[in-house]
Amino acid sequence: MCRWLAYSGSPIRLEELLYRPRYSLIDQSLHSRLGVETTNGDGFGIGWYVPGAPEPVLFRGVGPAWNDPNLREIxxxxxxxxxxxxxxASTGTPxxxxxxxxxxxxxxxxxxxxxxxxxxxxKRDLVLAVDPELYTSMTGSTDSEVMFYLALTYGLRDRPVAAVERMAGLVESVGRAYGVPDPLQMTVATTDGDRTWCFRYSSEGHSRSLFYSTEMSALRRLYPEQESLRGLSEETxxxxxEPLGELxxxxxxxxxxSYGVIQKGDDELGRFEPAMP
Structure with missing residues (x-):
């Protein structure tokens, strides 16, 4: 499978999470502890937001993350x-x-x-359900990208949770029609540059691992000696x-x-239930 992280809060350098923690994302590309595969070397990517820019910047590569000098420079x-x-870690697509x-x-x-x-x-049934106006923006061949464009088709930009629930409902419905047991396994992060939505769900009820960080104020009380926590806002x-450290x-x-929403003010945690579109 794969490993990912989503960060929102005080501006920080990307290396603070990609390289510096004991169990950083780059370390996980070689030594994942909770993933299906120990090694995740079939490419990488980062998308980051620049205040005032209309779209996030995207940098992706096909080599292993641990061996890319451009990634380290960025x-x-x-x-x-x-x-x-x-x-x-590819599940079969190129x-x-x-x-x-x-x-x-x-x-x-x-x-x-x-x-x-x-x-x-x-794949054929799922791709045909994508809005024709969105279809031309698809450039890859993965199930993950099809899931994204199905969610966009079902209203991700207006009602993100409902849209992802409809996407999951369609995948399970098509899977059942083809006699595929437990067709969907997912943890997902999606963001519009303001709020971030995260999802953990599987048809079998035994989903891949997913964690979120404790509130900054609580962490500072627990670990007043940790300098890395001092400059981060309460919204971070x-x-x-999988966790980046052992605190x-x-x-x-x-x-x-479940789904979670990271946003200004109180975050949100709720029940995720697939629904037929």
Whole structure:
């Protein structure tokens, strides 16, 4: 499968999360502890927002993240208040740049860990459900990108949770029609540059791992000696496939079949329920 993280809060350099933590995303590309595969070397990507720009910047590569000098250069010189990073382990589709996450449509980003089981059998029916006006923007061949464009088709830009629930409902319906057991496995991060939505769901009820960071005020009380926590705002949040470190109390598991919204003010956590479109 894959590993990803989504960050929102005080502007920081990308390397602070991609390289510096003990279990950074780059470390996870070689030594994942909670993933299906230990190594995630089939490409990588980062999408980050620049205040005032209409679209996020996207940098993707087909090589392993741990061995890309351009990624290291960008990470140490780029600061952003909101970004999504992904390291890929292919589930069967080609290793090519257009198949690397995150995917971008205008101001939206999308990253996924998981798969649509027997995607090669379900793909035609799913792709035909994509809005024709959106279809021409699809450039890759992954199930993850099809999920993104189905969510866009069902209203991601207006009602994100409902749109992803409809996408999941369609995948399960088509899967059942083809006799595919437990067709959907997903953790997803998607953002419009202001709010970030995260989802954890699987048809079998045993989803891939997903965690979110504890509130900054609580972490500072627990670890007053941690200098890295001092400059971060109370709005700062991080969602990850697996924790970046071992500070007790720093990470909370996202419940099974749930969605979360990271936003200014109170965040939101709710029940995720697929629905037929």
């Amino acid at each position: 990470a140490r010189s780029t600061t952003s208040p909101l970004f999504v990073a992904h390291i890929r 290793v090519q740049q257009t198949n690397c996450h995150p995917f971008r449509y205008r101001n939206w980003l999308w990253a996924h860990n998981g798969s649509i089981r027997d995607f090669h059998r379900l 949040r991080l969602v990850v496939s 007790a109390g720093a990470w909370q598991e996202v419940p099974e079949s």
